[in-house]
Amino acid sequence: MDPNVIFLNSFLDVSEETFNKLASISTFKKIEKGVQIDRPGEIPSKIYMLVSGIIRAYLSSETGKEFNKNFFMPFSFVGSLTALIKKAPSKLTYETLTACKVYEVNFEEITKLCSEDIHISNLYSKVLERIFIRYEERQLEFISMDATERYLKLRKKISRVDDLIPQYHIASYLSITPVQLSRIRKKIDGN
Template sequence: MTHTPLLDYINKYIDFTAEEKSILLSKTTHRSYLKGQYITQQGDICKTVNFITSGCTKTFYIDKEGQEHIVMFAIEDWWTNDMGSFISQTPADFNVQCLENTTLIQFTYEALEELYIEIPKLERLFRKIVERAFVASQKRIIRNFSLSAKERYLIFRESYPKIEQRIPQYMIASYLGITKEFLSKIKSQLIYEQ
């Protein structure tokens, strides 16, 4: 398995020496999951941060009534995990499940901590990744409170054009906080408006 996608991603942000690259790669593992498999489950401690080299995942939680609430999708060149559980090493609030056969490059919590000491500029990179994830989460919360379902769908479609074709409509509806029937109605309206 190749590390090229991860190295290409990191090289967009920081320059590595050959030695640093070698140290980084020595701390990673490759893992493949089948469609439907869980990378993390609610209640388990999230042990890895995962860079997707192929495939698609969803991050969600199940409420007390058994209802699924999707909070995120992730595809190639994205990171996926329960960040809160990983950072605090406490039980996960979220499940991360593969929607397609998925291949990951993983860093364990311990490996990442060692990398921060051995390659300090990596800590800055991961801080930036977490900051961006936090900002995206905050914006999503505000959109959910202030925008109509149609507006939220249009933002989703514009922001994630490569994802919409890969996942079932009922999952997009769950992500938007609406029923699949209401999503169908919105899509019909949009076609009619064109």
């Protein structure tokens, strides 16, 4: 079975007709490493289904310091959802950390389909629920776990994270310095 269908079925059973409607408004794209797919200050219009690679979402301070908000792994939906819904400028940058393969969808087209097709509307609702649950889990990590526990959880979530994502990005995601991350890694790995 098509892995894209399997992914969508993890939210809700998707008929072939529904899948074909979604496919008709999607464009498959290969994106090189280091490409910003959404930038702060711009009003985004696309949402992406990531099928391979890693994308990060980050906030830049006025001094240029970057704060990683999230890492996206296959299969997930990626995009500045708040900005898309509000039709307002994004506050975040979305950047590929590796070469990626995505399905790009115009957000207005998906919301139009939602108003026309209850199955797509139900799928959209389930996707939003999953995004909210992940957001809340991330917030709970910050108030209930120390940096070592957050790092261990990240290593479970992203196998080979240390090989795939630069240390300074991981440290930013964990809200610690690269030096602190180095100490945590040394303690865990016994090196």
